[in-house]
Amino acid sequence: MTAVGHYSSGLGPRDADSDPTDDVNFDTNRLALSRTYYDERGRVWKSTRHEIDATDGSNDDNIETLTWYDRQSRRVKVDGEQLEKFAYDRLGRMTHRFLLAKVDGDEDTWAEALDVESDHVLEEHQTTYDEDGREITSARIERFSTTSVAAPLSACSTRTPTVTR
Numbered sequence: 001m002t003a004v005g006h007y008s009s010g011l012g013p014r015d016a017d018s019d020p021t022d023d024v025n026f027d028t029n030r031l032a033l034s035r036t037y038y039d040e041r042g043r044v045w046k047s048t049r050h051e052i053d054a055t056d057g058s059n060d061d062n063i064e065t066l067t068w069y070d071r072q073s074r075r076v077k078v079d080g081e082q083l084e085k086f087a088y089d090r091l092g093r094m095t096h097r098f099l100l101a102k103v104d105g106d107e108d109t110w111a112e113a114l115d116v117e118s119d120h121v122l123e124e125h126q127t128t129y130d131e132d133g134r135e136i137t138s139a140r141i142e143r144f145s146t147t148s149v150a151a152p153l154s155a156c157s158t159r160t161p162t163v164t165r
Contacts, residue, residue: 006032008054029054043069047080068113077113085116093133099123 008029030052037046044067051061065080072092078084083103087096104118121143128137 001038002036004034004036005030006034030057039069041073043067043073045069068110070114085113085119089129091133093127093129095127097125 008031031054032052033050035048035050036044039045046067047065049063050059051063052058053060063081065078067075067079068077070076070088072088074086074088074092074094076086083100085098085100086094087098089095098116098119099122100116101120101122103112104120105112123143124141126137126139126141127135130136
């Protein structure tokens with residue numbers, strides 16, 4: 001784990017005995033605290049940013065980001081400020097990116113992070129490549145706000161495609 005404090009002045013902690021990684025430590029002039037957690041392969045699997053109130057030192061807000069990886073160390077799911085899932089072709093190129101409203105159920109297993117079958121997809125980005133690896137087609141598909149089907153958008157008729165070449 002790595003922790004980084006953000007301070008209101010360049011002085012950092014005022015007291016040499018104070019711990020800059022404490023959740024609440026008014027004596028340090030800290031405005032924020034970021035923590036990054038690594039798995040056994042050195043990949044970031046969790047990061048947390050704490051917003052500290054400068055007037056009273058309280059921990060007012062937290063933003064947590066969780067990241068899942070496949071066996072090839074490619075990101076397959078990120079749950080943070082946005083909820084996203086990713087799919088890749090056999091050469092490791094990203095072919096799909098899904099922006100999700102929510103996932104169905106707890107989805108606490110690695111296998112559930114790999115698909116979007118029962119997820120509520122808001123937006124889907126698709127990319128295709130030629131045999132030389134150049135991008136030849138990029139499409140963005142958005143869900144109409146009145147639909148609530150849980151499935152990839154490419155499988156639904158309630159979508160608005162945007163294609164660029």
